[in-house]
Amino acid sequence: MTITRPRGTNDLLPEQTIKWQAVETLLRDMCQEYGYQEIRTPLFEDTDLFARGVGDGTDIVQKEMYTFTDRSGRSLTLRPENTAAVCRAYGENKLYGLSKEVKLYYIGPMFRYERPQAGRFRQFHQFGLEYFGCADPMADGEIITFAWDFYRRLGLRDLKLLLNSVGCHQCRPAYRQALSAYFQPYLDQLCGSCRERFVRNPLRLLDCKNDACMRISAAAPKITDYLCDDCREHYQQVKRLLQAVNIPFVEQPRLVRGLDYYTNTAFEMVVDSIGAQSAVCGGGRYDGLMEEINGQSCPAVGFALGMERIFTALAAQNESIEAKQRVDVWVIGIGSRSTRDKAFAITAALRRAGIVCGMDYEDKSLKAHMKAANRSGAPVAVVIGDDEVSAGGVQVKLMAEGTQTFVPEKELPAYLLDRQA
Numbered sequence: 265m266t267i268t269r270p271r272g273t274n275d276l277l278p279e280q281t282i283k284w285q286a287v288e289t290l291l292r293d294m295c296q297e298y299g300y301q302e303i304r305t306p307l308f309e310d311t312d313l314f315a316r317g318v319g320d321g322t323d324i325v326q327k328e329m330y331t332f333t334d335r336s337g338r339s340l341t342l343r344p345e346n347t348a349a350v351c352r353a354y355g356e357n358k359l360y361g362l363s364k365e366v367k368l369y370y371i372g373p374m375f376r377y378e379r380p381q382a383g384r385f386r387q388f389h390q391f392g393l394e395y396f397g398c399a400d401p402m403a404d405g406e407i408i409t410f411a412w413d414f415y416r417r418l419g420l421r422d423l424k425l426l427l428n429s430v431g432c433h434q435c436r437p438a439y440r441q442a443l444s445a446y447f448q449p450y451l452d453q454l455c456g457s458c459r460e461r462f463v464r465n466p467l468r469l470l471d472c473k474n475d476a477c478m479r480i481s482a483a484a485p486k487i488t489d490y491l492c493d494d495c496r497e498h499y500q501q502v503k504r505l506l507q508a509v510n511i512p513f514v515e516q517p518r519l520v521r522g523l524d525y526y527t528n529t530a531f532e533m534v535v536d537s538i539g540a541q542s543a544v545c546g547g548g549r550y551d552g553l554m555e556e557i558n559g560q561s562c563p564a565v566g567f568a569l570g571m572e573r574i575f576t577a578l579a580a581q582n583e584s585i586e587a588k589q590r591v592d593v594w595v596i597g598i599g600s601r602s603t604r605d606k607a608f609a610i611t612a613a614l615r616r617a618g619i620v621c622g623m624d625y626e627d628k629s630l631k632a633h634m635k636a637a638n639r640s641g642a643p644v645a646v647v648i649g650d651d652e653v654s655a656g657g658v659q660v661k662l663m664a665e666g667t668q669t670f671v672p673e674k675e676l677p678a679y680l681l682d683r684q685a
C-alpha cells in the first residue's frame with residue numbers, strides 16, 4: 265500500500281512555497297518597521313506548559329493536543345500554539361533583563377488534533393507577535409494595527425475586526441458568577457461539553473458552537489457590563505486608538521476566544537466569505553500569563569494569524585499573490601564535451617556574480633535547448649558552441665528581439681549585469 269500524508273496535513277509544493285515566501289517577506293519587512301525580532305522555540309514542549317498556560321478547561325488542552333511520552337517517561341506535546349512557549353522562553357532566557365519592552369515574532373507550524381475541514385488542519389502555520397513589558401493600551405493598538413495593515417497591504421477585502429474586553433482577575437469573578445446564575449436553569453438543555461464547562465469555567469460556554477448552546481448564550485450577561493474602572497478605561501482607550509488610525513471594529517461582547525489566558529483586550533479578524541473557518545487571526549492581552557508560567561509578572565499582548573487562511577481568503581476573493589521563480593539567463597552549451605564543460609563553468613561564474621542562471625546539462629540539439637530557454641522565461645540566452653570557445657567568448661541572444669551579440673567571456677558577467685540594471 266502506498267503511504268500518503270497524515271490526515272489534516274499539507275504538502276506545500278514549489279508553486280505555493282514561492283507565494284508563502286512572498287507573504288513571509290512582507291511579514292518580516294513589517295516586523296522591521298515595527299521593531300519586532302524573531303524568536304524560534306522548540307516544536308515540542310513540556311505538556312504542563314500548555315495545560316497551565318492555555319488552560320485545562322479549553323478544547324485545545326482537553327481534546328486537541330498531540331501528547332506523547334518520550335523514552336524517559338516525560339510527557340511532551342507538539343505545540344498547539346506559541347504564546348505559552350514564547351512566554352516560557354522569555355522567562356527562561358531572562359529576556360526581561362535586556363530592556364523593559366521586548367517585541368518578538370515567530371513563524372512556524374502548530375499542531376492541533378481537530379476535525380479537518382476547509383481551512384482547518386492538524387498541522388497548520390502561524391505567524392505571531394508577542395509584545396512584552398507594556399501595559400499601555402497603545403501596545404494593544406499597535407498589535408491590532410499591524411494585523412489590519414498587513415491584510416490591507418496583501419489586498420484582502422471585507423476584513424472585519426471583532427473586539428471585546430474580557431476583563432481582569434479583579435472583575436471577572438463577578439461576571440463568572442453572573443454567567444453561572446444565568447446558565448443554571450438551562451443546564452439540562454446544554455451539550456455535554458458545556459455542562460462540564462459550566463463547572464470548570466462558565467466563560468467557555470460562550471465559545472460553544474453547538475446551535476442549542478449558542479441560542480441560550482445569546483441572551484447571557486455581557487462582560488462589558490461587569491468591567492472594573494481600569495478595564496473599562498483600557499477598553500475605551502483601545503477603541504479611541506483604533507478610531508485614530510481609521511480601523512473600524514465591531515464590538516462583540518461574547519467573544520472569549522479559545523484560550524484562557526486573555527485579560528482586557530480580546531480580538532479576532534474574520535473574512536466571512538471563506539466559510540465556517542472565517543477567523544484569519546486572533547489575539548489579545550494576557551497580563552497574567554507570565555506569572556502563571558514563570559512566577560514573574562509582566563504585561564503582554566500579542567496575536568497570531570493562520571498562514572493557510574491567508575491563501576483561502578485571497579482565493580475566495582479571486583486574488584492571488586504574484587510570485588514566480590525568476591530566471592535571468594539561460595545558458596546553452598552545444599558541441600564537444602569540452603565546449604559543454606566551458607558552458608558549465610560559465611553558468612557557475614554567472615551564478616557567482618549573482619545572476620539567476622539556468623542550464624540544461626543534457627547533450628541536445630540547439631532547437632531543443634532553445635525550447636528549454638523559452639520555457640524558462642529567461643529574457644536572455646547565452647549560447648556557447650565550439651566556434652565561440654575558439655574565439656574566447658559567447659553569443660548573447662535577446663529572446664524577445666531575436667538579436668545576437670558576441671561578448672568576450674571575461675566581459676560577460678559585467679555585460680549581463682549592465683543589461684539588468
Ligand code: HAM
Binds near residue numbers: 545546547550
Ligand atoms: P488562535 O485563535 O487559536 O490563537 O489561532 C490564531 C489563528 O490561527 C486563527 O485565527 C486561525 O487563523 C489559525 N488557526 C488556528 N487553528 C487552526 C487550524 N486548525 N487550521 C488552520 N488554521 C488555524 C492563538 O493561537 C494565540 N496563540 C494567538 C495569540 C498570540 N494571542 C496572543 N498572542
